[in-house]
Amino acid sequence: MRALGVDIGSLTTKAVILDGEGIIASSVIASGDESEQSAGNAIDEALKQAGLKKDDGVFIVSTGAGGKDISLSQQSKSLTSCLARGVHRLFPSARMSIDMGAESSTVIKISERGRLNDWVNQDKCAAGTGIFLQQMAKLMQMPLDEMAALSLQAKGRADITSTCAVFAESEVISHVHREPPTPKEDIVAGIYYSVVSRIISLCKRIGIERDVAVTGGVAMNGGLVKILEGELGFAVLVPERPQLVAALGAAVVAQESIEKGISG
Amino acid sequence: MVSETKKSKIDAIIRASRLIMRMNQANPASPKSEALYYKMLTSYYTCLLNAHDEGKFIAAHTVFFPSEILYAMDIVPMHTETTTWMMALFLGEQAEILSAGAELGLVPEICSPHRGLAGAFSLGALPRPDAMLWSNLICDNTAKSGELIMEINKCPGFYLDHPFQRSETEDKYFLGELEDMICFLEEKSGQKMDWDKLSKIVQRMDHQMELFREIGELRKTVPSPFPNRGFLQLLTTDYLCPGQPEAIEYLEALRDELAEMVRERKGAVSPERFRLMTLFVPPMYLMGFLEKIGQEYGVVSVVEPLFTRWAEGRLDPSQPLESVARKAAMIPERRSMYGPLGQEALQDLVDCAEQYKVDGAVYWAFMGCRHTCATVKLFKDLLNEVDVPVLTIDCDIVDPTINSEAEIREKMEQFFELLEDR
Numbered sequence: 001m002r003a004l005g006v007d008i009g010s011l012t013t014k015a016v017i018l019d020g021e022g023i024i025a026s027s028v029i030a031s032g033d034e035s036e037q038s039a040g041n042a043i044d045e046a047l048k049q050a051g052l053k054k055d056d057g058v059f060i061v062s063t064g065a066g067g068k069d070i071s072l073s074q075q076s077k078s079l080t081s082c083l084a085r086g087v088h089r090l091f092p093s094a095r096m097s098i099d100m101g102a103e104s105s106t107v108i109k110i111s112e113r114g115r116l117n118d119w120v121n122q123d124k125c126a127a128g129t130g131i132f133l134q135q136m137a138k139l140m141q142m143p144l145d146e147m148a149a150l151s152l153q154a155k156g157r158a159d160i161t162s163t164c165a166v167f168a169e170s171e172v173i174s175h176v177h178r179e180p181p182t183p184k185e186d187i188v189a190g191i192y193y194s195v196v197s198r199i200i201s202l203c204k205r206i207g208i209e210r211d212v213a214v215t216g217g218v219a220m221n222g223g224l225v226k227i228l229e230g231e232l233g234f235a236v237l238v239p240e241r242p243q244l245v246a247a248l249g250a251a252v253v254a255q256e257s258i259e260k261g262i263s264g
Numbered sequence: 265m266v267s268e269t270k271k272s273k274i275d276a277i278i279r280a281s282r283l284i285m286r287m288n289q290a291n292p293a294s295p296k297s298e299a300l301y302y303k304m305l306t307s308y309y310t311c312l313l314n315a316h317d318e319g320k321f322i323a324a325h326t327v328f329f330p331s332e333i334l335y336a337m338d339i340v341p342m343h344t345e346t347t348t349w350m351m352a353l354f355l356g357e358q359a360e361i362l363s364a365g366a367e368l369g370l371v372p373e374i375c376s377p378h379r380g381l382a383g384a385f386s387l388g389a390l391p392r393p394d395a396m397l398w399s400n401l402i403c404d405n406t407a408k409s410g411e412l413i414m415e416i417n418k419c420p421g422f423y424l425d426h427p428f429q430r431s432e433t434e435d436k437y438f439l440g441e442l443e444d445m446i447c448f449l450e451e452k453s454g455q456k457m458d459w460d461k462l463s464k465i466v467q468r469m470d471h472q473m474e475l476f477r478e479i480g481e482l483r484k485t486v487p488s489p490f491p492n493r494g495f496l497q498l499l500t501t502d503y504l505c506p507g508q509p510e511a512i513e514y515l516e517a518l519r520d521e522l523a524e525m526v527r528e529r530k531g532a533v534s535p536e537r538f539r540l541m542t543l544f545v546p547p548m549y550l551m552g553f554l555e556k557i558g559q560e561y562g563v564v565s566v567v568e569p570l571f572t573r574w575a576e577g578r579l580d581p582s583q584p585l586e587s588v589a590r591k592a593a594m595i596p597e598r599r600s601m602y603g604p605l606g607q608e609a610l611q612d613l614v615d616c617a618e619q620y621k622v623d624g625a626v627y628w629a630f631m632g633c634r635h636t637c638a639t640v641k642l643f644k645d646l647l648n649e650v651d652v653p654v655l656t657i658d659c660d661i662v663d664p665t666i667n668s669e670a671e672i673r674e675k676m677e678q679f680f681e682l683l684e685d686r
Contacts, residue, residue, distance in 0.1 A: 078678040081685060115685045118653065119678070205641075 001057045001258045004046065005082065005250025006039050006073065008066035011102040011130070012217070013038040014247040015046035017058070018255055025050035026244055035066030043072060061254040063246055065103070075262070077253050079246055080108050080119045086249030087213045088114025091237045095209040098199055098228075098236075099246070100218030102130040107202045109209060114252075120205045126165040128198035130218045135165070136191045139172050140184065144221065151188040151223030158182045158190030168194055192224045193231075200231050213237040215245040273351050273389040274313045280354035281305040297518040301497050304510035305350075312391060315340040321453035324393035324413065326406040328595055329424070330588045332469060332506050333446060336462035337455045342393055344413070346503045348380040349548050351389065352662045358549070361389060362663055368412065375632035376662040378405040385416045395452050396421035397445070401592065402601045403635060422448045428603035430593050438589050462584040469507035469591065470579035475515040476502075480573060482522040484620050487531025488539060488566045489522045492558045493551050495542065495565060498572050537562030538683050541616060541625035541652070543570060543643060544600075544636060547661050553669050561680050567620040569613050570600040601636050610646055617652045624683050626676075627656045631666065653686075655679040 003018040009031060017025045027045035031038045039062060047053060062073035063082040070076075079099075087097040088110055099106045104123040111117045126132045137144050158175045161167045172191065175182040182190075195218075203212075212232065214225060219242035229235055239245055285302035288294040315322050323334050324342040331341040352358045362376060364383030372379075384390045396419055398410030407423075414421040422445050427434035446457050476498070483490045505511035525531075542565045546554055558564055567573070575594040579587035599609035616622070625647050629637045644654040657675055660666040 078674075078681050080678055081681050116682045118648075118682075120656075 001059055002050070002052065003251045003254035003258055004043060004058045004060045005247045005252070005254055006042055006060060006062050006067070006070075007064040007079070007082070007244075007247035007250060008035045008039050008042075008062065008070070009064050009102060009246075010066075012243065013042040013064075013066075014244050015039075015042040016244055016247040016251045017046050017050050017052070018248075018251040023248065023251075025052075026241070026247070028243060031066070036070050036072065038066070039070045039072050059254045059258050061250040061257070063250045067250075075253070075257060077250060080106060080121075081116045082246045082249030082253060083108055083215060084110045084116040084249065085114055085252040086245035086247075087215065089248060089252050090239050090245070091211065091213050093211045094213040094237055095211060096203070097213040097215055097245075098203065098219075100128075100130060100195075100199070100214070100216040102217065105129055105199055105202060105216075107199070107206060109206055118206045120202050122198065122202055127161075127168060128195050130216070132165050132168070132195065133191070133218065133221070133224075135169065136172060136188075139169060140176075140188065140191075147188050147191075148221045148223035150185045151192055152226065154183075154185040154189035156183070156186040156189070157193055158187045160187075160190040160194040188223070189227065192221075192227045195224060196228045196231050199228065203232075208232070210234065211237055213239070215239065215242045217243045219243075272313075272391045273355060273357070273384070274309050274347075274391060277347075277350050277354050278306055278309045278313060281309065295517075295521045297514055297521055300510070300514040300517050301501070304501065304505055304508075304514050307510055308504050309350075311340055312342055316391065321394045321455060322391055323395045323397050323449065323453075324390070324417075325397040326399060326409055327503060328401045328406070328592070328597065329397055329399060330442070330506075330592060331504075332462065332465045332588055332591075333442070333449070333457070335506075335508065336458050336465055336584075337446075337449055337453065338458070339449060339453055339455055341504075342391065343503050344381040344390070344409070345377040346500060347390060348377050348384055349662065351384065352380070353548050353551070356549070357389075358662055358664060361387065368416075372663075373632070375403070375405040375630075376660050378409050378632075380662055381409070382412055382416070385413055392417050393419055395419055395449065397424065398422075399424035399426055401426040401595070402597055403633070405632075420448075420452055426592060426602075435589060438592070439585060442585055442589060459584060462588075463581045465507035466579050466584045466587045467507075467581040468509070468512055470581070470587075472502075472507060472511055472515060473574045473579070473591075473594075475512070475519055476572060476574055478519050479515070479522060480567070482519070482526055483566050485526045486539070486621060487529070487534070487536035488564045489525035489530060489532055490564070490566070491532040491555060492563075492565050493555045494518075495546075495568055495572065496548065496551055499545070531564065533558050533562050533564045535562050536564055538623045538680060539564060539566045539621055541566070541620065541622045541647075542568045543625055543627040543654075544630055544633070545571065545661050546626075546628045547659050547664070547667075547672075549662070549664050550669060550672065553673070557673060557676060561677075563680065565626075566622065567616045569596075569616045571596050573612070573616070575599075600639055601633075605639065605642070610642075613643060613646060614650055617647060617650050622652055624679065625652055625654045626679070627654055628661070629656050629658050630661050631658055632660060653679075653682060 006015045013031045015027045025046045029042050060073040061075045068076045106121040108119040109117040175187045214236045288299040322340045327345045334341040361380045361383040364387045365379035370379040396414045400407040501511045573596045
């Protein structure tokens with residue numbers, strides 16, 4: 001029996017297959033309108049990579065924004081619990097993890113056993129999320145990768161509000177159009193800092209505890225992670241494929257269920 | 265001509281309450297206490313509805329006001345915050361009254377029951393009071409509510425000043441405040457204080473507090489016999505009917521039913537999986553949901569240290585006014601919401617976690633009650649030290665636009681998962 005975890009996010013759906021040795025396949029696809037369909041596609045893709053079929057014996061655990069209501073999984077688990085399991089599998093020393101997803105940011109605390117100890121999230125405003133950064137990239141008329149590289153050259157930092165995505169947008173426009181315009185790299189650094197300051201205040205709500213891992217699609221943004229490290233005052237742990245961590249955690253839960261003999 | 269009390273929403277609250285009471289009476293499986301609770305509510309609001317027609321004087325008052333004095337003077341009390349909650353709970357008219365509050369310039373950051381009650385008065389949804397009584401117990405909102413309500417209703421008012429601390433001087437000062445208030449009420453209402461009646465009310469209030477303590481003891485049992493919806497009922501009883509026969513009748517019936525369940529080892533939820541401590545007050549409009557999710561997941565709230573645990577001490581009917589003053593100092597909510605916290609209050613939290621065998625705590629962080637929310641971190645750290653995880657839910661106790669039921673369900677389910685995984 002193989003363990004499969006699927007994380008249905010608002011922008012992408014991720015699947016991970018584990019066996020006794022470790023990850024044997026993974027997939028990332030764009031989420032569609034239907035969670036069921038997105039999960040099916042991500043699962044099929046991962047199974048294809050692993051050279052498996054559904055009836056080869058796969059225990060599926062789903063998570064994420066759309067993870068609760070899909071019929072393909074034998075079990076569903078909250079994103080926070082899956083993140084804790086996934087981070088612990090990759091970094092057993094991590095006691096805190098910051099997940100920066102498309103529509104929300106979540107900070108979790110992890111026990112020595114890899115269990116969720118506490119969490120806090122912000123999902124009321126796009127400020128501090130991946131969608132906010134995408135919006136800012138559009139406004140700056142440059143791809144996200146280019147923005148990340150540019151931020152590393154910043155010598156200063158534009159003041160951008162961290163409390164409201166809409167106000168932040170007007171502030172960026174004003175920096176671009178002022179005379180002389182604020183250097184682009186400083187604007188980008190300001191945008192990243194506004195995201196980071198929101199994240200840091202979330203972390204402080206439950207108390208910062210080392211080691212700290214960073215997960216979710218936004219963790220692939222090196223410029224933002226650098227500013228985050230600067231504000232935290234220490235280096236963070238970033239997985240090779242940070243967007244897969246929740247799906248990995250779901251697969252870990254599936255593995256635990258297999259070991260306990262739960263049939264789902 | 266329709267009298268002004270008949271135009272209010274009180275009639276609708278009575279109809280809703282009476283309907284639930286009859287449903288409970290008709291259902292043989294429903295505990296007797298449920299029907300008695302709704303009988304008590306119906307009686308309270310019927311007195312209020314008929315007060316002016318019967319030539320009685322209505323005194324509106326804010327929360328934690330010593331309404332024993334009003335009952336003893338045959339003045340009809342109107343608990344403003346609770347009546348606003350009732351409108352939200354039974355009639356679902358939060359939007360209308362909060363919007364009316366906004367028209368009075370009350371911004372969303374202000375406590376919603378206070379925004380709501382001002383809005384309700386301006387809409388004529390509450391009967392016009394003959395006097396407004398308010399105090400600084402328990403917060404700046406209660407301290408500031410009075411003048412606006414007096415202005416809306418063009419009625420006289422009295423502000424009762426509670427000292428923060430207790431000492432001989434401060435007790436004497438507060439007693440003087442109560443005497444001044446009685447003089448004010450006698451002058452405005454033409455009613456005289458009936459000291460014998462006050463003495464009897466104090467005697468019953470002492471018994472009422474003892475009943476609360478007995479109910480608290482019964483809730484320590486595993487499984488706990490007390491349902492999640494009961495918290496709001498206990499609060500309402502204390503707020504509306506201190507020392508009233510209907511309150512005693514309800515609480516005695518409840519105590520007897522819980523004692524019977526304890527003897528039979530029956531829990532309010534079956535099987536009981538998680539025992540929770542409730543910090544502050546959950547959204548009133550979600551009481552049905554909390555009952556439902558409790559049944560679904562086997563979760564029961566076993567203690568509310570900041571709300572239903574009266575401080576130690578007894579009242580003395582031979583010194584009725586002194587007892588009313590003493591009671592004000594024993595109010596459970598004072599621990600977290602009024603004046604400094606004190607080591608005793610913090611220790612009580614830890615003791616409750618142990619005595620009630622709590623698995624986790626939920627802090628309903630009511631955004632309009634900023635001074636209470638200042639305790640979130642302190643309480644959380646304290647409970648974490650004794651290995652009790654705490655879920656903090658930012659919410660509003662009256663306004664459902666702040667979080668949806670689905671959002672709260674998601675957070676609670678995550679928390680139950682956390683408790684299960686430990």
